[in-house]
Amino acid sequence: MVINSKMITLLMAGMLYCITTIAQLTQNIRGTVTDQLLQTSIAGATVVITGTDKKVIADSLGNFRIPNVAAGTYTLLITHINYTDAVASNIVVNTGKQVVLTIAMETKVRAEKAVVVTAGSKKNRPLNDMSVVSARAFTVEETQKYAAAVNDPLRMVTGFAGVASADDGGNDIVIRGNAPTGLLWRMEGVDIPNPNHFSEAGGSGGGISILSSQTLANSDFITGAFAAEYGNALSGVFDLKLRKGNNEKNEYALQAGFLGLNAAAEGPLSASHKGSYLVNYRYSTLSLLNKMGLDLSQGATNFQDLSYNIYLPTKNKGIFTVFGFGGLSSDNQNIETDSSKWEMQDDRYAGKFIANTGATGITHTIPVDDQTTLKSALAFSYTANSYNEKYVESSKSIVDNYKDNYITKKILVSSTLNHKVNASNALRAGAYVNFIFFKYYKQSKENPNAPLLENINTSGNTQTVQAFVQWQYKPYNNLTFNVGMHYLALLYNNTGSAEPRASVKWDPDNKSSLAFGYGLHSQLQPLGVYFAKDLNGQSPNQYIDLTKAHHFVLSYSRLVGYKLRAKAEIYYQHLFDVPVTVDVNKTFSTLNIQNEFITDPLTNNGKGRNYGIELTLEKYLDNNLYYTVNGSFYQSKYTAADGIERNTRYNGNYLFNTVAGKEFPLSGQRKVLGINCKIIYAGGYRTTPIDLPASQQEGYTIYKEKEAFSLQNQAYFRPDCRISLKWNRQCLTSTLSLDIQNVINRKNIYNQKYDLLKGTTITNYQNGMIPILNYKVEW
Numbered sequence: 001m002v003i004n005s006k007m008i009t010l011l012m013a014g015m016l017y018c019i020t021t022i023a024q025l026t027q028n029i030r031g032t033v034t035d036q037l038l039q040t041s042i043a044g045a046t047v048v049i050t051g052t053d054k055k056v057i058a059d060s061l062g063n064f065r066i067p068n069v070a071a072g073t074y075t076l077l078i079t080h081i082n083y084t085d086a087v088a089s090n091i092v093v094n095t096g097k098q099v100v101l102t103i104a105m106e107t108k109v110r111a112e113k114a115v116v117v118t119a120g121s122k123k124n125r126p127l128n129d130m131s132v133v134s135a136r137a138f139t140v141e142e143t144q145k146y147a148a149a150v151n152d153p154l155r156m157v158t159g160f161a162g163v164a165s166a167d168d169g170g171n172d173i174v175i176r177g178n179a180p181t182g183l184l185w186r187m188e189g190v191d192i193p194n195p196n197h198f199s200e201a202g203g204s205g206g207g208i209s210i211l212s213s214q215t216l217a218n219s220d221f222i223t224g225a226f227a228a229e230y231g232n233a234l235s236g237v238f239d240l241k242l243r244k245g246n247n248e249k250n251e252y253a254l255q256a257g258f259l260g261l262n263a264a265a266e267g268p269l270s271a272s273h274k275g276s277y278l279v280n281y282r283y284s285t286l287s288l289l290n291k292m293g294l295d296l297s298q299g300a301t302n303f304q305d306l307s308y309n310i311y312l313p314t315k316n317k318g319i320f321t322v323f324g325f326g327g328l329s330s331d332n333q334n335i336e337t338d339s340s341k342w343e344m345q346d347d348r349y350a351g352k353f354i355a356n357t358g359a360t361g362i363t364h365t366i367p368v369d370d371q372t373t374l375k376s377a378l379a380f381s382y383t384a385n386s387y388n389e390k391y392v393e394s395s396k397s398i399v400d401n402y403k404d405n406y407i408t409k410k411i412l413v414s415s416t417l418n419h420k421v422n423a424s425n426a427l428r429a430g431a432y433v434n435f436i437f438f439k440y441y442k443q444s445k446e447n448p449n450a451p452l453l454e455n456i457n458t459s460g461n462t463q464t465v466q467a468f469v470q471w472q473y474k475p476y477n478n479l480t481f482n483v484g485m486h487y488l489a490l491l492y493n494n495t496g497s498a499e500p501r502a503s504v505k506w507d508p509d510n511k512s513s514l515a516f517g518y519g520l521h522s523q524l525q526p527l528g529v530y531f532a533k534d535l536n537g538q539s540p541n542q543y544i545d546l547t548k549a550h551h552f553v554l555s556y557s558r559l560v561g562y563k564l565r566a567k568a569e570i571y572y573q574h575l576f577d578v579p580v581t582v583d584v585n586k587t588f589s590t591l592n593i594q595n596e597f598i599t600d601p602l603t604n605n606g607k608g609r610n611y612g613i614e615l616t617l618e619k620y621l622d623n624n625l626y627y628t629v630n631g632s633f634y635q636s637k638y639t640a641a642d643g644i645e646r647n648t649r650y651n652g653n654y655l656f657n658t659v660a661g662k663e664f665p666l667s668g669q670r671k672v673l674g675i676n677c678k679i680i681y682a683g684g685y686r687t688t689p690i691d692l693p694a695s696q697q698e699g700y701t702i703y704k705e706k707e708a709f710s711l712q713n714q715a716y717f718r719p720d721c722r723i724s725l726k727w728n729r730q731c732l733t734s735t736l737s738l739d740i741q742n743v744i745n746r747k748n749i750y751n752q753k754y755d756l757l758k759g760t761t762i763t764n765y766q767n768g769m770i771p772i773l774n775y776k777v778e779w
Contacts (some may be wrong), residue, residue, distance in 0.1 A: 014649035023264040024532060025669060025728050027093050029723040030065040030317050031060045031101030033078060037418050038131050038373045038425050039365065040144065045080040049708040069093050071669035071728045076103070084108050084477060090141055094726070096778030097251050100244065101303040102217070109423050109477045118540070124618075128219045128239060129426065129484050130472055132505040132555040133517035134569060135223035136160070140243075140439040143213045145661055147678040148720035150259065150772055151213040153238065154196070154205055157221055159659040161569070161614035161630035162237075164652065164682055166594055166744070167750055168558070168718070168766035172205030173221050174650045175235040175572065177610040178595050179635025182235030182523060188242055188323055188609045189375060190412055191232070191432065192359045193261045193383045197303040197329035199355050201385045201406045202526030203595030204380060206355065210305040214253060214264040217243040224571055225517030225551040225586035228470035228484025229416070229430060229500040234549050234575070242323055245278030254684065257774030260284025260572040271312075278310040303329035318366030326358030337395045345756040349401065350391035354444035358382050361412070372419045396469035400452055404442040406528060406597070411435040413619050429469040440528045442597065448700040457598040458531040470501065488522055491545045492530060499523035501562045511559040520554075522546040525579060528597025532732030540582075540601035547590065547604075549575040569612050578606030580640045587640040587708035606646065608638040627660035638709075647709045651681030652716070661722075673735075674724040684713030687752060713749040718742050733778045738771060745769040 005411025027718050033045040048055045049066060052074075058064040076088040093099055126135040142156055143149055149156040154171035157163050166172035172180035183191050183204035197205030220239040222230070230237050240767035245266030255262035266278040283304040305327035305380040312320040332352040337488045342348060361379030368374055384407045392400040416430030472482030481726060482503045489496030503517035525544055532541050550573065557567035579602040581588045587601065591608045612634025619627045636651035661676035686709035694702040724737035749766035 004623045018171070019756065025071045025095050025730065026068040027071065027095050027098060028065060028099070029069050029074075029076075029091065029093065029099045031103060032061045033064065033103050033105060035078075036104035036106050036127075037420055037428075037557045038367070038371070039104075039375075039418075040367055040373060042080060044084065045105065046105075048077045048079075050077050069099075071095055072665075073624070073663075074284040074410070076101075078105060079106060082108055083163075084246070090139065094733040094778065095329075095728045095731060096250070097253075098246055100242070100246055107420065107423050109474050112231045115486050121264065126222070126228075127218065128220055128227060129226060130229070130470055130484075130503075131220065131222055132480065132482065132503045132515045133555045134165045134221060134571070135222040137218050137219045138221050140213050142214050143216070145674070145676055145722070146160065146659060147661075147722040148345050148739045148770075148772075150208065152209040153211070153216070153219070153221075153240075154209060154535065158680065159220070159566075159628060159657050159678055160223075161657070162223060162612070162632045162634070162655065164650075164680075166205070166650075166657055168748065169750075170205055170207055171209065172197070172203060172258050172594055173236070176573065176612065176632075177634055177648060177650050177652075178573075179650065179693055180235075180236035180589050180649075181526070181590070183234060183238045184230060184233030185357070186230070186237065187240045187325075188321065188361065188363055188377070188379050189416060190359075190361050190363070190414060192325075192379075193357050193381045193408070193410070195325055195327070195359075196324050197305070197327050198353070199356065199357065199385070201404070201528060201597050202593075207303070207329065208259075210283065210307065210325050210357070212264070212307055213239070215242055215278055215309060217241040217341045217372045224500070224573065225503065225519045225553045226259050226521065226742075227482065227503075228468045228486045228499075228519075228545070230748065231466045231468070231488045231499070231521070231524050234547060235522055242321075243278060244311045245276035245308065247276035249314075249513040251779065253776060253778045255774055256614075259774075261403040262776075266612055269312075275310070275312045277308070277310050281306050301331045303327065314578040318364055318531075318656065321363045323358070323363070324358065324360030326360075327345055327356065329355045335390055335392060335398060337392055337398070339395065342757060344758060344762065345742045348392045349389060350388055350392075351402070353387045354385065356382075369415075371421070374415065374417050376415040377412065379414075381408075381410045381412070383408045386490075394651070399442070401448075402452075404444075404456075405439075406441075408527065409441045424474050426472040427469070428472075430467070432464075432466040433718045434464040434466075435461065436463065436527070438527055440531060440597070443598065444599070447698070448462040449698065453535075455533060456531050456597065457526055457533070462490065465491065476526065478503045486681075488524075488546065490524055490546070495543070495545045497548060509644045513557045515524055515554075515555045517551070517555075518732070519551045520548065521551060522548045526595075526597050529579070529599075529602070532597070532599035532601075534601060537564070538721070539752050541579075544579055545577050545604045547575065547579065548577045549573050560617075563620050563622045565620070567618070568613065571611060573610040575608035575610075575638075577604040578608055578638070581643065582605035584641045585705065587642065587644075587705055589638045589640050589644065589648075591638045592709070603641070603735065606638065606640055607638070610634065610636045624663040624665065625661070627658070629656075629658050631656045647686045647710055647712075649686050651709070652712075653685055655682040656680070670728055672726040672728070674722070674726065676722040676724075678720040680716065680718045680720075682716045684715055687711045687713060690752060690754055692761060695761075696759065699756050700754065716748050718747055718748065719744060732779055735774075736774045737774050737776075739774075741770040741772070742768055744776065 006098045033042045043060045045058040074091045078086040124136040164174045195210045198207035247268045250267030253264040253680040262281040262282040269275040307325040310322040331353045335350040359381035363377045386405040389402040415693040419427045442456040468486040473481045484501045486499040499520040501519040505515040510596045552572045555569045556590045579590045614632045616630040632655040636648040658679040664673040688703040722739045726735045745768040750764045
């Protein structure tokens with residue numbers, strides 16, 4: 001082989017380039033600046049990395065690029081003569097992937113003589129500009145950084161004020177004392193089914209999220225007095241946005257850990273097209289944790305999921321996106337027939353649980369004119385839940401104890417119009433129609449000694465209709481009014497609700513904000529409830545009405561120091577038309593359930609109320625340190641058919657959260673050590689006393705019905721921690737992390753029940769220490 005001078009020159013140039021780039025450890029920041037209401041591009045915006053001399057101007061399509069940014073964490077300041085300044089905080093630059101951003105700006109009502117932008121003053125501001133109370137944006141960085149969040153948005157938000165986990169075994173959340181069932185899930189403006197593995201019918205959570213932080217963009221989380229576009233929810237809204245894939249280069253990520261394997265890819269669809277793809281796949285099993293001695297499941301527990309987002313811009317026909325997710329999860333417990341191995345009555349039960357869900361959709365966004373955009377969507381979703389439980393009477397006799405099989409398919413058609421009348425006035429209106437196809441079957445026992453009876457056996461279809469309109473008026477840059485109306489109807493039984501919404505927000509100076517919000521909200525019952533059968537084969541719940549609630553929220557926040565914000569919210573929620581049992585001797589209310597299709601005869605004679613105050617002190621990331629300390633003091637009450645007001649199951653009375661983290665750059669930004677912690681201290685949930693003599697006589701748990709939820713479990717305490725080490729190399733970032741949930745292995749109380757084998761009441765406890773080790777590579 002002949003090596004000429006030209007080849008030597010090229011080799012030396014290549015080596016010099018590699019040495020130079022390795023020393024620099026840089027990456028690009030690029031993105032698009034858009035109008036917050038219309039989502040159209042803004043030309044000519046100035047983008048500056050604060051504290052540096054790096055500054056660029058967005059082009060005619062709103063695109064900007066800042067090359068050769070050293071690895072680290074930055075804040076961007078975006079300015080434009082016709083828009084209020086925008087701040088993008090905590091932009092983490094790693095060498096493994098480009099940073100691609102979409103930054104929205106608000107129209108400036110009138111020019112001001114002087115504008116003072118306080119760094120971090122707009123941190124966590126909702127992406128939806130018509131949400132002004134009980135709402136905040138959460139970032140992908142938070143889901144990846146919070147201790148024991150394991151990239152799950154539901155687990156992450158339990159660090160927010162007023163939000164608690166229903167139990168350690170899943171990610172169902174309790175918001176301001178409301179049952180977990182009151183949550184709405186939305187993705188890309190489309191209502192979606194519960195996107196969690198091991199989810200149960202009628203629930204809003206599960207074991208762990210199907211959605212990956214690899215595909216999520218910054219999104220909104222709302223806990224009260226929602227804007228008019230949100231319906232069919234009582235407690236909270238997850239308004240999820242998906243990230244667009246990198247449309248210039250292919251990028252990849254691989255992750256392996258105790259929860260399984262995860263692979264992600266993104267890149268341009270072609271060299272000549274501005275579109276992109278983004279896809280993530282995960283396969284997981286809990287068998288590794290079980291082998292470590294962590295008894296999280298009695299049998300084989302597996303799950304896998306796929307999520308994707310395809311971005312398809314056109315020259316003259318608008319922007320199309322194709323998005324979706326799907327998850328398969330199962331838990332198969334083996335039946336133990338050897339009576340010598342039975343330690344408690346529960347050991348004689350076993351079954352197979354399957355929960356599969358998915359959704360896919362197409363959105364189309366097109367400008368009607370310079371002041372108007374129209375976004376339409378067509379989506380399909382599928383949910384299937386089944387459980388078949390067996391009971392071992394003896395080593396030679398195994399009988400059915402419970403059976404269900406629920407299949408729900410939906411076709412959603414929606415359209416939303418955004419119109420900017422002028423700088424001070426904006427309108428948003430839309431409609432959603434759900435075509436629902438269902439097939440439900442359930443067999444259960446009224447008590448363990450009763451026969452197995454058929455409770456639900458139906459198939460058919462129905463529709464729901466939602467429509468909304470909202471008007472935003474901004475007479476000044478620091479004063480905003482929102483007024484709107486939402487309508488929700490279930491055509492199966494012609495029940496519906498017209499719901500007024502209103503809010504006002506005033507910023508007296510650049511550090512303070514005062515806001516008030518009101519809304520009437522309603523929610524359908526879980527669909528299977530309408531088809532429950534009584535002993536005569538009739539459907540007593542066919543005409544059950546929607547559950548409704550008035551929300552009132554008063555909010556005040558102030559920047560009390562550099563990147564340090566204090567916030568207080570006072571809220572009152574009055575719930576009415578709540579389904580309760582028709583039997584006045586029973587104290588059941590749907591305000592105490594976590595999931596399931598209730599088959600008892602119900603009536604809308606119940607009510608409830610939640611009220612309290614939430615205090616938050618949040619230090620935004622500065623000098624590689626962040627922390628949030630919040631406290632909630634609240635009451636959660638309900639009234640059942642007997643007219644007596646009682647504590648709800650979820651009335652813990654108080655909740656304190658501390659979330660903090662510190663990063664330690666090592667060797668510049670080549671290595672970064674991260675230490676994050678989370679501490680939860682909360683009042684215990686309520687429980688009903690057990691009538692031990694009656695339970696011993698009947699052989700199963702019998703509660704003192706008239707004393708429902710009169711006892712409170714001991715206080716809940718759980719500290720979590722996360723330790724991570726990140727390596728930045730040229731075009732490669734790798735992260736080794738260890739999340740430990742419940743570091744001190746404290747066994748918090750789950751419930752109490754009577755056990756036939758032991759002949760007395762027993763206490764079941766929640767999970768102890770759970771370590772999750774992960775290694776991720778991005779390039």
